[in-house]
Amino acid sequence: MPSEQDLSADVVIVGSGVAGSSIANELARAGISVIVLEAGPRVDRQHFVENFRNLENKPSYQGPFPAVPWARHPPNQITPNEYLHTTGPDAEAYQQVYLRMMGGTTWHWAGCAWRYLPSDFELKTRYGQGRDWALKYDDLEPFYYQAEVMMGVCGPDPSVEDLGSPRKQPYPMDALPISYAAQQFRKLIGEKTPYRVVHEPQARNTRPYDSRPTCEGHNNCMPICPIGAMYNGSYSVYHAEAAGAKFVPNAVVYRIERDSANKRVTAVHYYDPDKGSHRVTGKYFVIAAHCIETAKLMLFSADEQSPDGIANSSGHVGRNMMDHTGVQVSFISGDKALWPGRGPLETNVIDNFRDGDWRNERGAYLVHMVDDNQVDLATQLAIAKGYVGRELEEQIRYLASHTVRLFSHNEGLADPDNRLTLSKTNKDMLGIPHPEVYYKLPEYTVKSCEHTRGLFRDLIGLMHGTDEEWTPGYFPQDHPAGSTIMGTDPKDSVVDGFCRTHDHENLFIASSSVFSSVGTGNITLTVAALALRVADTLKKELAHA
Amino acid sequence: MAADRPCFPTSIHRSTPNAIRLNRALRMSRRDALLGALGAAAVVTGSRQGMAATAGQDDTGVPLFMALSQRLTDRDTLDPRIGNALYAGIINAVPERRDQIQKLHDFMTGGSFASARALASAAEHQDPVFKDVIQDIMTGWYRGLADHKVVVYRSALMFDITKDAIYPKTYATGGPFYWTQTPPEVAVPTGEPALSPSKLVIEPT
Ligand SMILES: Cc1cc2nc3c(=O)[nH]c(=O)nc-3n(C[C@H](O)[C@H](O)[C@H](O)COP(=O)(O)OP(=O)(O)OC[C@H]3O[C@@H](n4cnc5c(N)ncnc54)[C@H](O)[C@@H]3O)c2cc1C
Ligand code: SF4
Numbered sequence: 173m174p175s176e177q178d179l180s181a182d183v184v185i186v187g188s189g190v191a192g193s194s195i196a197n198e199l200a201r202a203g204i205s206v207i208v209l210e211a212g213p214r215v216d217r218q219h220f221v222e223n224f225r226n227l228e229n230k231p232s233y234q235g236p237f238p239a240v241p242w243a244r245h246p247p248n249q250i251t252p253n254e255y256l257h258t259t260g261p262d263a264e265a266y267q268q269v270y271l272r273m274m275g276g277t278t279w280h281w282a283g284c285a286w287r288y289l290p291s292d293f294e295l296k297t298r299y300g301q302g303r304d305w306a307l308k309y310d311d312l313e314p315f316y317y318q319a320e321v322m323m324g325v326c327g328p329d330p331s332v333e334d335l336g337s338p339r340k341q342p343y344p345m346d347a348l349p350i351s352y353a354a355q356q357f358r359k360l361i362g363e364k365t366p367y368r369v370v371h372e373p374q375a376r377n378t379r380p381y382d383s384r385p386t387c388e389g390h391n392n393c394m395p396i397c398p399i400g401a402m403y404n405g406s407y408s409v410y411h412a413e414a415a416g417a418k419f420v421p422n423a424v425v426y427r428i429e430r431d432s433a434n435k436r437v438t439a440v441h442y443y444d445p446d447k448g449s450h451r452v453t454g455k456y457f458v459i460a461a462h463c464i465e466t467a468k469l470m471l472f473s474a475d476e477q478s479p480d481g482i483a484n485s486s487g488h489v490g491r492n493m494m495d496h497t498g499v500q501v502s503f504i505s506g507d508k509a510l511w512p513g514r515g516p517l518e519t520n521v522i523d524n525f526r527d528g529d530w531r532n533e534r535g536a537y538l539v540h541m542v543d544d545n546q547v548d549l550a551t552q553l554a555i556a557k558g559y560v561g562r563e564l565e566e567q568i569r570y571l572a573s574h575t576v577r578l579f580s581h582n583e584g585l586a587d588p589d590n591r592l593t594l595s596k597t598n599k600d601m602l603g604i605p606h607p608e609v610y611y612k613l614p615e616y617t618v619k620s621c622e623h624t625r626g627l628f629r630d631l632i633g634l635m636h637g638t639d640e641e642w643t644p645g646y647f648p649q650d651h652p653a654g655s656t657i658m659g660t661d662p663k664d665s666v667v668d669g670f671c672r673t674h675d676h677e678n679l680f681i682a683s684s685s686v687f688s689s690v691g692t693g694n695i696t697l698t699v700a701a702l703a704l705r706v707a708d709t710l711k712k713e714l715a716h717a
Numbered sequence: 718m719a720a721d722r723p724c725f726p727t728s729i730h731r732s733t734p735n736a737i738r739l740n741r742a743l744r745m746s747r748r749d750a751l752l753g754a755l756g757a758a759a760v761v762t763g764s765r766q767g768m769a770a771t772a773g774q775d776d777t778g779v780p781l782f783m784a785l786s787q788r789l790t791d792r793d794t795l796d797p798r799i800g801n802a803l804y805a806g807i808i809n810a811v812p813e814r815r816d817q818i819q820k821l822h823d824f825m826t827g828g829s830f831a832s833a834r835a836l837a838s839a840a841e842h843q844d845p846v847f848k849d850v851i852q853d854i855m856t857g858w859y860r861g862l863a864d865h866k867v868v869v870y871r872s873a874l875m876f877d878i879t880k881d882a883i884y885p886k887t888y889a890t891g892g893p894f895y896w897t898q899t900p901p902e903v904a905v906p907t908g909e910p911a912l913s914p915s916k917l918v919i920e921p922t
Contacts (some may be wrong), residue, residue: 222772228920248921351897
C-alpha cells in the first residue's frame with residue numbers, strides 16, 4: 173500500500189530512545205529539520221505505574237510494559253523466549269530485555285550513569301584482549317559531560333572520590349545521600365576488606381532539575397519511577413518536540429534504500445500497524461533502534477545491491493554480541509538490620525575490579541549491593557518455611573531487614589561467532605523476522621565471573637550470611653553491545669570512530685551496537701555521549717552543505 | 718514461518734486517535750480484579766447481593782473464611798472488603814477450596830486452638846491438604862494475592878507490619894532523603910514454623 177505523501181527531513185532518525193531522541197533534540201535546537209520514526213506507541217508514565225501496582229510478579233521488569241503486536245519486544249527473560257530467540261551453550265545468559273515504545277528502554281533502566289575508563293577504549297593495546305575503539309576517552313570527554321547535563325547526573329566530588337574517568341567539570345548535581353543500608357555496607361567494606369564502595373554516578377535528581385522533581389525514594393527505579401525523578405528517553409522526546417522535531421509513533425522501519433552506487437542512503441521505509449508502507453527521504457540517516465533491533469533492521473534490509481544486509485561489506489553486522497553478563501546471590505545477613513529498599517535501587521558499588529593488569533586474562537567487573545525492598549520476597553520465604561500468624565510476622569520483619577542482594581556486571585569480549593541473525597522460523601504480524609542470537613560466554617568473562625563468585629563468598633562470610641540463593645548460571649544484564657562494531661578497518665568493522673558506516677557516507681548508527689568493547693560500567697551514558705557526538709558531526713556537515 | 722498471533726486487536730491504533738486512549742488499551746487487563754471493583758460494593762451495600770457479586774454463589778463461605786483468617790493471622794480485626802475479594806479469588810482459582818475452607822473451619826470450631834500456630838500444625842496433621850489452604854490464606858492476607866492477581870498492594874499485611882521502617886514501592890512518603898535515617902533494629906525471631914516447609918518457587922522474570 174503506497175502512502176499518499178512522502179515525508180522528508182534533513183535528518184531522519186530511526187528509534188526514539190535516549191540515543192535517537194537526544195540527537196533529535198540537538199539538531200532541532202540548531203534549526204535542522206528532523207523526523208524520528210518510532211516503532212512503538214506513545215505511552216505515559218501513570219499507566220505503567222498502575223500496571224506495576226497490579227502486577228503479581230513485581231520483579232518482572234517487562235511486566236508493566238506490554239508490547240504492541242507490530243513492535244514486539246521480549247516479554248520476559250525466560251528461555252526459550254517468545255521473541256528474542258537465543259541459542260548456543262550460554263543461550264540463557266543472553267536473554268536480554270528491552271522496550272519498543274516512544275522513549276525506548278530507559279523507561280525501566282536504573283539510571284546508573286558511568287563514564288568508561290580511558291583503558292576501556294584501548295583494551296587491545298593495553299591488555300592484548302578484544303579490540304580497541306576507533307576513538308579515545310579524550311575524544312568523548314566533552315560529550316560525556318553534555319550527556320550528564322542532559323540527563324541530570326549526580327555523582328561524587330572527584331577530589332573526594334575519583335572514579336577513574338578524568339573530568340573537566342564537576343557532576344551537574346551533588347551526590348545522593350545514601351541509604352542506611354548502603355552506609356553500613358560501605359563501612360563494612362572500608363573497614364574489613366582492602367576494597368572500597370563508591371557512590372554510583374546516577375541520572376537521578378538530588379534537587380529539582382530540568383522541570384523534574386527530587387528523588388523521593390520510591391525504590392522503583394526499575395521498572396518505573398512513579399514521579400520522573402530519574403531521567404529517561406521520554407524527556408529528550410518532549411524537549412525535541414518542543415524544539416520542532418517531528419516524531420512518528422507506530423512507524424516500524426523495515427527497509428533502508430540506497431542510491432544506484434550504493435554509497436548514499438536515499439530513504440527509509442516504514443510500515444504502519446496496517447502494513448501500509450511509507451517512504452521517508454532525507455539528507456542524513458541515523459539508525460538508533462537499540463543494539464538488537466538495529467542489527468536486525470540492517471540485516472532485514474538486504475537486497476540485490478547488498479545481499480548480506482546494509483553497511484555489511486565486512487560481514488560484521490550482527491556479530492560480536494557482548495553484554496555485562498553477571499553473577500547474582502542473595503542471602504540473610506547475620507548482622508544488624510539493614511532494611512534495604514529505602515531510597516533508590518542502585519547507588520553503591522565496589523569498583524576495585526574495574527581495571528588492573530589482570531585484564532590481560534580476565535574481564536573487569538563492578539559489584540552492586542542492590543538496595544531493593546525485600547518485603548515481598550521475605551514474605552514468600554517465610555510462608556514457604558511454614559510460618560503462620562504472629563511467628564510469620566516476626567519472620568517477615570527479620571528477613572526483610574536482613575536480606576542482602578549482590579550482583580555483578582562482568583565484562584564481555586567481542587567474538588564474531590556470537591552472532592545475531594534473523595529467525596528462519598518466527599516472524600511478527602508485519603512479516604518481519606524475530607531476532608535470534610547465538611551466544612557462548614567468552615572464557616575471559618567466565619574467569620571474571622569465577623573471581624566474582626569468590627568475592628561474593630568472602631562477603632557472605634563477612635556478613636555472617638546464611639540461606640544463600642545463587643541465581644543459577646549467569647545473569648544477563650541487558651547491556652547488549654557490539655552488533656555493528658566500530659573500528660578503523662572497513663574490512664572488520666561496520667562504523668568508524670564517528671559512528672558513520674564505512675559503506676554509506678550519510679548513514680550513522682547511534683547505539684551500543686557500535687561498542688568495540690563493552691567496558692566496565694553500565695552502557696547508556698556512553699551511548700548518549702556517542703549520540704551527542706553524532707549530532708555534533710551532523711550539525712557541522714549540514715552547516716557546510 | 719510461524720507468524721505471531723496478535724495479542725489484541727491490531728487496529729487498535731486507529732480506533733484510538735489520541736495517545737491517551739491507546740495507552741488505556743496498553744494497560745494490563747487483569748487489574749479489574751482489584752478491590753475497588755469487588756469488595757467495596759459489598760461493604761457499601763452490606764447485602765447478600767453485594768457479597769454474591771464477590772464470592773460467586775457462596776456468600777455463606779465468607780464469614781467462615783474471615784473467622785479462619787483471624788485465627789491464622791492471630792489478629793482480631795481484618796478488613797472484610799479485602800476478605801471478600803480474597804475468598805472470591807481463592808475459590809475461583811481452586812473450586813475445591815470452598816469445601817476445604819468449610820472443613821478447616823469445622824476443624825477449628827471442633828477444637829480449641831489458642832494461636833495460629835496451634836491450629837495450623839494440628840490441621841496439617843489432620844489432613845495435608847489443609848496446608849495448601851492455609852498457605853493460600855497467608856498469601857492472600859500478607860502478600861495481597863489470590864488467583865494470581867493482585868487483590869490489594871499497599872494494604873497487604875506485609876506492609877502493615879513493616880511500615881515503621883519501609884514503604885511499599887511507589888508509595889514512599891518519608892520526606893526528603895528519609896532513607897539516610899537509621900531504621901528500627903529487629904531481634905532474631907524465636908518462633909517456630911507451624912507447617913512443614915515447602916520449596917520456595919520464585920516466579921521467573
Ligand atoms: C531493566 C534494565 C535496566 C537497565 N539499567 C541501566 C542502567 O542503570 N544504566 C545503564 O547505563 N543502562 C541500563 N540499561 C540499558 C539501557 O536501557 C539501554 O542502554 C538504553 O535504553 C539504550 O538506549 P537506545 O536509545 O540505544 O535504545 P532504546 O532505549 O532501546 O531505544 C530504541 C528505540 O528504537 C525503537 N525501534 C526499534 N526498532 C525499530 C524500528 N524497526 N523502527 C523504528 N523504531 C524502532 C524502539 O521502539 C525504541 O524506542 C538497562 C536496561 C534494562 C532492560
Ligand atoms: S527512588 Fe523512587 S523517586 Fe527516586 S528515582 Fe527511584 S523510583 Fe524515582
